[in-house]
Amino acid sequence: MTVLSVVQAASMVLGLTSPSTVFASTDRQWTEMQAVVNEAAATIADAFDWQRLLRTHTITGNGTADAFDLPSDFRRMKMDGALWSSRVRDNIIHLADADDWLALDTRPVVPHNGVWCLFGDQLHIRPVMSSSETARFFYVKNTIVSGNKTAFTDDTDTFVLDERLLKLCTIYLWKQAKQQDFTAELSDYEILLAQLMRRDRGSLSIVSGNTCRARGNTWPGKVSDAP
Structure with a gap:
């Protein structure tokens, strides 16, 4: 339509x-x-x-940069979205208040997991990522109209x-x-x-194969017969 x-x-x-x-x-x-x-x-x-508007973006460190341009079709971050680094298991801490980021400049210690903040149309990360580190996040794209447009401009346009x-x-x-x-x-x-x-987002769970099985915890590996 x-x-x-x-x-x-x-x-x-x-x-x-x-x-x-x-x-x-x-x-x-x-x-x-x-x-x-x-x-x-x-x-x-x-x-x-x-989900139709969600995209993932990967940032690659170079050992010197602590600010990275956002994707060209960036609209906003995913609500309660997280930034995940290849360096640590947990997500990087989000500083939503720019003043908290500014205060970090006067402190000698950065949390081990790192911190990130959005300002100036860039994503800022501390500590500086090494050339072997990547960080990934979900974002919502701004192209919500057919033809990768950000708004309706023609009668034949369609909503995504x-x-x-x-x-x-x-x-x-x-x-x-x-x-x-x-x-x-x-x-x-x-x-x-x-x-x-x-x-x-579809069903909360997807069941594949034989559904007639016992319910309970599962674990990797093989269960051997008792001695």
Whole structure:
């Protein structure tokens, strides 16, 4: 379903005349709709760590650099995301407050696992990674529209996430912008959002092969007969 189709469906609910074009229109109503549908797409993208938007990125140390550029399609870090180093078993400690990072410059000791912080559109890591060390993390990409685009710009564009959710979000955001009662529309959006969030990662477990087996702990290796 194209973004034009989404807007046409939303317009029927909103009592608007169904448009033949949105992004090619200079009419104020539809230029407003352009902003609303793009805001709806961004709202959905930031509501959850959708598996379709997740990517991994690897940083390789060189023995001198402590700041690294973020991926070109970086939108944000995964919620409660971690940075994992090949040097240590546990994840590197995240300093969410930039002042904590600044304070680290005056301290002679860095935690063994290391620390990281985001600022200046770069990821900063201490201690400096050696040339044999790598660090990996999940991030959410910013290309949420077909054609690796960050926003809708054409009527034929499509949303990479659920289009029905996009329609419901567009409806409630439009009514909110027009200072109309949007309570029911927001509820509809939130119900579907919760359903899609539960479905997004699939089943909690996957069972393969013979399922008629005893339950309990498992361990590697072979169990020998008792003597």
